[in-house]
Structure formats: C-alpha cells, structure tokens
Amino acid sequence: MKLGYGFFYRPCPEVARDLVGKALVFRGQRLRISETECYCGEEDTACHASKGRTKRTETLYMEAGTVYVYLCYGVHWLLNIVTGEEGHPEAVLIRACVEAPGPGRLTKKLGITGEQNRASVVAGGDLWVEDDGFACNVVTDKRVGIGYATREDQERQWRYIMEL
C-alpha cells in the first residue's frame, strides 16, 4: 500500500518513527528504510531552516510529502521528506536502508539527485514510499553530524533505527 498525504501530515517525530521498516521505491528499485532522523521546525537549531527561510530551505516549507534533496560536502545527495503543516519547516531525513548504509550511498544507489528536489512522494511520480506489511522494532538515539546545533537540540532522541 502506498503511503499518502495523511501519513506525512503528522508531527515529524511520528512520521520518522513510522517510516522505519517501510519500502522506498524509485524507478523500479525497492529499498527497505532502516534509519531516519527528524528535523523539526525553525526552533530546532539542527534544522536547515532554523536561521529562516532561504532559497535552499524553501522546500522545507512546502506541503507534506514533498521531497527535499540537498547536496552535502559537494559530493553527496541527502534525501528528506517534508512532514506536518504546510508553511512549517519540518522533514524526515532518510539516513539508511538495509541495502545501503549511509545517506549519501543510499541516494547514489537509487540515482537520486537535485533533480528530485521539490518532487513529491504523494503526487503519483516515480518516487514513493510503500507499507508492505513488514514490521520491526524501532530504537531511538541521538542525532549525528549536527555539532553546530545547541547542546539541548543535540541531546534529542530524534534518530530512529530498525532493530532486527
């Protein structure tokens, strides 16, 4: 079953947790999501939009289900899915799949690039997320790679990992 707008139109910690174990489908490839993180609004100092709306973070303010793809370190494309209220910048970062550990490797394997930025997983395009009945335990941890955020935000248990 394809996940629709209602699934993503919820607070991002809930979406991030529920996305673990789901299948990410892009142009005939199917990958099991094994790790996510959530970035939740301008008040989250780890979120790209915490310093306000810019050309780069515009996508985060779009409606739930919109895909935010961003180039990191000039080399790696990172894949996020926007959640919650339109106009409120929150999103879930897809950090890893069972078949491809690491956010950069994941997009490389699928062939996702900046061309997918502003696309949508609920609009009937070539990228979507499926619930195929797979169930697993989910454990939480602190987010990684956000040393620029306040300590308070670094402590949040906003990383979700599939437990075998």
Next chain:
DNA sequence: TTAGTGATATCC
C-alpha cells in the same frame, strides 16, 4: 585520521 568536493550563505 584526513582529504576531497561544490552549492549556499555570509561576509566584504
């Protein structure tokens, strides 16, 4: 542990 990589934001 460290180099590489390039778009974006933030300074002149």
Next chain:
DNA sequence: GATATCACTAAA
C-alpha cells in the same frame, strides 16, 4: 567578488 561552512564517504 571572496571565503567559510557543511545532516558525508573512502582511503589509510
């Protein structure tokens, strides 16, 4: 215009 920064990876 120039520089500093970065939600990472691969090689050592």
